[in-house]
Amino acid sequence: MDMVKLIDLAFNVMKNAHAPYSGFKVGAVLICNDGRVFTGCNVENASYGLSICAERVAVFKAISEGYKDFEFLVLVSDSNEPCFPCGACRQVLWEFNPDLKIILSNKRRETEEFGLRGLLPRAFFSQKKDSAFFGS
Numbered sequence: 199m200d201m202v203k204l205i206d207l208a209f210n211v212m213k214n215a216h217a218p219y220s221g222f223k224v225g226a227v228l229i230c231n232d233g234r235v236f237t238g239c240n241v242e243n244a245s246y247g248l249s250i251c252a253e254r255v256a257v258f259k260a261i262s263e264g265y266k267d268f269e270f271l272v273l274v275s276d277s278n279e280p281c282f283p284c285g286a287c288r289q290v291l292w293e294f295n296p297d298l299k300i301i302l303s304n305k306r307r308e309t310e311e312f313g314l315r316g317l318l319p320r321a322f323f324s325q326k327k328d329s330a331f332f333g334s
């Protein structure tokens with residue numbers, strides 16, 4: 199799928215966001231190395247702390263379907279400025295690909311690309327000796 203279609207998809211899934219408390223809707227599309235895509239939107243709750251970001255919804259959907267080789271994340275919001283992934287989402291994304299490419303779009307479809315390594319310097323990683331990611 200080309201980038202224009204992926205951004206269209208992200209704006210479409212953004213419409214499904216449940217964001218009555220912040221009024222800030224976010225749409226995410228995660229693209230796997232085999233081209234498979236998973237979407238997510240933010241889901242808020244009356245108990246505010248239970249709310250979850252669009253990115254983590256997409257990640258957890260993918261993981262639960264057996265996919266974890268993520269190459270790109272497209273993240274869109276209906277805002278003048280692009281919506282950067284929050285710190286919690288950066289850490290969750292890092293778990294699966296520290297080299298993830300992240301494409302952000304504001305409501306005018308002006309895009310910017312970032313690398314996760316640049317957005318999350320000195321990330322936490324497991325130092326358990328038996329971890330497959332030891333030292334990464």
Ligand code: THU
Nearest residue numbers: 220222224240251252282283284
């Ligand atoms: N939000 C996301 O979905 N992704 C982010 O990376 C930043 C914030 C959502 C969470 C909440 O529903 C709303 O935006 C306002 O913070």
